[in-house]
Amino acid sequence: MTTTTDRRGDDVERIHAVPVRYPWRWVSAAVVVVLAAMAVNALATNQNFHWPTVWKYLFSKQIMRGVGWTLWLTVASMAIAIVLALLLAVMRRSANPVMRYVSWVYIWFFRGTPIYTQLIFWGLVPVLYQKLSLGVPFGPEWWTFTTKDVLTASRAAIIGLALNEAAYLAEIVRAGLQSVDRGQSEAARALGMKDGAILRRIVIPQAMRVIIPPTGNETISMLKTTSLVIAVPFTLELNFAQSAVANRIFLPVPLLVVAALWYLVITSILMVGQYYLERYYGRGFDEHSPARGRRGGRQAAINAAHTTPEIGPMDDMGRPAGGGV
């Protein structure tokens, strides 16, 4: 590059203008501070909240066990739901009409009936079918077991939550798969890649960018939906635990605060996880992605490539245009 020192701008007098003032920002900040102070005051000084009771039960054994179960129900049911949803979404796009139809019917049914009803049903399965067996319909049975030994309340709760959630997630995953440019799978096909590899290596990793934010939403929603498993009935999760304590000591409000605090804490942790997941799957898509090597916009890359005409020595790859080799 021909270095011309005056282009560096060391001797140029820069603009030192008075910035635009935004007085309303200060006014709005003051209003928010006052409102926040009022809210804190209203919460802290009101005896009806029984703050000592809140602290007493916040880390109590029964509540902590509830937190543990709520977390487990959320994680286990979401994990199953995500796998199932991926399967359903891929089936929906399949060339096989049987797969497409089965997926459609599944989503239709599980979205179309209330989750509460579904949970009651899963709780009732051991009553409806006392023995389950594996075999040929109307034919021999190879393997039989007692339903209530296998389908415990916690498993029924997880299955119920997961099967329902999978129907919703399947549509999210389908939207994600559709968002990937057709040229991507076309390029992969032109390279001789087969459908499974294209889906796994090319389409799904790109779809994840679109899938993760609404899935984070669903996970946080699931955290609170777990309180419905009382329908099974399953009685160890956080919401049931807090109401059990509240009923025993006749103080519903502090225990509601306890549960709300824990839901907030878990939600915060989940949001941190979502941030890192989004960052991982966003790699290569934006300027701020944690890609190795030099960052910078497209123009910077063009300049750095030393392929634009005004920049000095040509590289060995057939520069400049029309020049021949």
Add this chain to the structure above:
Amino acid sequence: MSTQAVDAPMVEMRGVHKWYGDAHVLRGVDLVVPPGSVTVVLGPSGSGKSTALRCVNQLEEIGAGSIHVEGELMGYREDSSGRLHRLHPKKIADQRTRIGMVFQRFNLFPHMTALGNVMEAPRQVLGVSKAEARERAAQVLTRVGLADRLEHYPSQLSGGQQQRVAIARALAMNPDLMLFDEPTSALDPELVGEVLGVMRELAASGMTMIVVTHEIGFAREVADQVVFMADGVVVEHGPVSQVIDAPREPRTQDFLAHVL
């Protein structure tokens, strides 16, 4: 690799037709590409030249006619009674492994680095070990002049660099035939040269290439055969000196008058 004689055609299209619903976009295309030659396909937009190219590697299914690559019928199997059976998608994928393709809009995988893009198909399709794929990828990227961009994501590369990665990605599969679908049409004018430079070098190395392009200068320089298409048929074909310098067909003359 084929066991055909050296002078057997690399690509042989016979009476190829293609319909999209009622639209009849290819109306009997005949094209023979000898091994080691460069064929440049010219023609106005909508003439079917990109479609014809995409039929060669079966990205489009043809409606009539036949396409042989290295003597092998593409997309079908012919039984002893002469009846055609459509090949399973996995078999068609296998046929594509020896045909590289470069797209107008690059279609690089944005979530992978340049190195990752080039390693992907050898790893997934040929089952090459990671170390070997990496070494080979670094080699081809160096060949297209991107030795210092291995770890860059496509979004961090200029259009010309992206297209060169796309060429490297196709070359990493050791193809016998390379298809270029308007490889410079999406590039800023100052970036066209670097891509054509790589293609020129590739042609000089003996690669069989079919190039759909509007770059008449490139055709003049590199093409062994120029094919002019219009309305889904090959109107005229022959060496540069004939098709570009002394076109006989009025439609070719008209097109060249507009482009040159």
